Amino acid sequence: MQPERRRAAILEAAVAEISERGFARTTSRHVAARAGVTHGLLHHYFPDHDSLLAAAFEKMALEEIDEANEALASDRDPLAQLREITEPYGPGGGEEAYRFWLEAWAEAFHSPKLQETSRRLSVAWHELVVGVIERGIVAGVFRCEHPHETAWMVVALSDAYALQTQIGSGLDPAEMNHVLWRLTERELGLDAGALARPAPGESRPAVPSTH
Amino acid sequence: MQPERRRAAILEAAVAEISERGFARTTSRHVAARAGVTHGLLHHYFPDHDSLLAAAFEKMALEEIDEANEALASDRDPLAQLREITEPYGPGGGEEAYRFWLEAWAEAFHSPKLQETSRRLSVAWHELVVGVIERGIVAGVFRCEHPHETAWMVVALSDAYALQTQIGSGLDPAEMNHVLWRLTERELGLDAGALARPAPGESRPAVPSTH
DNA sequence: CCCTGTGTTGACCACATGGCCAACAATGTA
DNA sequence: TACATTGTTGGCCATGTGGTCAACACAGGG
Structure with a gap:
């Protein structure tokens, strides 16, 4: 080989x-x-065990962002992009990927190197969402006073959604998803239910395991 | 001894x-x-190592909830209670406690016993916030259509706030705190800034490390 | 053909871990 | 005091770990 x-x-x-x-x-x-x-x-x-782990983490982090960017590139409708970002967090979405995130965060507290990578990854992910929102604003689809803040909200709620879903807590996934979409719609000046219902004629391809 | x-x-x-x-x-x-x-x-x-870890986790979990309930009992104003819940998440708040949460979540994926405890803890925490909101509604201070959902939002945003703050990501803590309060105020039908500014004459005691 | 360098193996080492237990110390009880 | 129970120690063992290395496989170029 x-x-x-x-x-x-x-x-x-x-x-x-x-x-x-x-x-x-x-x-x-x-x-x-x-x-x-x-x-x-x-x-x-x-050279040693830590280097292996660090390299593996680095690889995973890069792939996460690449996959996400790729998924976004395939669809230029801001609403669809937003769905592509939020949906994989739910049940059935990349479970291995999310376990990896959790591990990364937990480990970041113990290892400065991982902490730096983890930090960069968080920022990159946040900016990715900011980008989607800002393009949506330019396209006239979204109205949003604080794109930075709204992006943070989306990421925070999505993370919690994924965590609670996969930990199997008693909280209802449908309910969590409802909050996520309801608040996102309100922050972006969308009609209620705009995220839940795809635009007419729009297809909803399955999204590969991401973030 | x-x-x-x-x-x-x-x-x-x-x-x-x-x-x-x-x-x-x-x-x-x-x-x-x-x-x-x-x-x-x-x-x-x-009897063995795992029992020790499980017992330690159980103890920690119980103390978390007890401390929170105690903090709430000391102040019956709904607004103040809400602050007591959200504030310790920020910079300077119980760092050890939050590291423990992260570890618990990450470990829950590997150990069924911890998963069960972790699940119960999540639910207990959520219901604690639901309680605060519902009492606030009864007291006429809050207006809220979906207390369950709003409680989940508060917890989710607070968790993310704590995570990002302590991981030292580039995201601005003040900005995150602003979103948290702004959205909470809107969900609870409060005036903008109601959470940031204590009610006249109200004292703001430091809150012990919690959750 | 040999020969040099890279890829690959399996054995080895020092070390840390969790579990176990015989021995000893402390404490209270008859 | 003598005894029984409980608390406590330190050493031992089998196991698994990360790291190292001599030996071997296998290519390609002289």
């Missing part, structure tokens, strides 16, 4: 392992086994 | 250790050292 692909395979295995077991419980040997190599080889691609 | 106090000391040490290092990295020996005993003794109070 070419070195590049091997390296990628190892990182992929590391990401999967981190999502399943968490950073602290992710061991070199398990990653190696998942990648189909022996643990001795890891040292050949990464 | 009496067995009760010893047991409490061990649990306290475990909580501190978990907050600092996370569940996975918390070792019997470190907990024992922090509690001022040797690791052999832990086996005398807890």
Whole structure:
């Protein structure tokens, strides 16, 4: 196997392992086994264990943002873009991805390096939403006094939505989704239900696991 | 030392250790050292490591809710109660407590027992906020169509506020706090700025670390 | 053909962990 | 005082970890 692909395979295995077991419980040997190599080889691609974890996190973070940007590029209607951002948070949406986020935040408190990456990722995600809102304003679809604040609200509610949904708390997913959309509509000067109902003739493709 | 106090000391040490290092990295020996005993003794109070962690989590969860209820009991003005709930999330508020929450959520995905406790804790916290809102409605201070939804919003935004603040992301704490209050005021039919400005003559005591 | 460098293995080391237990200390009870 | 119970220690063990390294496989170019 070419070195590049091997390296990628190892990182992929590391990401999967981190999502399943968490950073602290992710061991070199398990990653190696998942990648189909022996643990001795890891040292050949990464100087030590922490570097492996950091590289895996970096890779995951970049992919998150790339996937999101890609999803947005495929549809220029601001309303549809907003849905693409919020929907994957719900039930059935990227569960592995969300577990990874949680792990990342928790780990960020213990590791300065991860903290920096985690911070950058949060900011990037926030600005992505700001971009959607601002383009919507320019397009005349949204009316919004504080795009920055509204973007933060959307992200915050979506995160909580995903967390509560996947933790299986007693809170009703439909209810949470309703708040998320209701408040977003109000912040963006949309009619009630505008987000729930796709515009006439608009298709609603399934969104790949994202953020 | 009496067995009760010893047991409490061990649990306290475990909580501190978990907050600092996370569940996975918390070792019997470190907990024992922090509690001022040797690791052999832990086996005398807890059958095994997982039981210790579970007991520590349970203790923490109960204390969170108790502290919150206590803080609420000391002040019957709905507006003040709402502030008591939201304020500790901000900068300077219980950092250890919030790290513990994050750890708990992350760990909940790996451990069914913790997941159940974590779930109950989320629900209890949500209902606590619902209670504040409903009493405020009865008192004629709040107007609110969906207390359940509004409570969820408050919790979700507060959590995100705490997370972003303590992770040190570039997002402006003042701005986040502004959204939190602005949306809460609107959901509860309050005048803009009602939450920012205490009612005339009302004192604003510092709130102990909570949630 | 050999030979140099990269990819890869499996064994090894020192170390930390959780669990276990025999021994000892402290405490209260008869 | 003598005894029984409980609290407490420190050492031991099997296991798993991250890191290291000599040895081997396997390519491509001389």
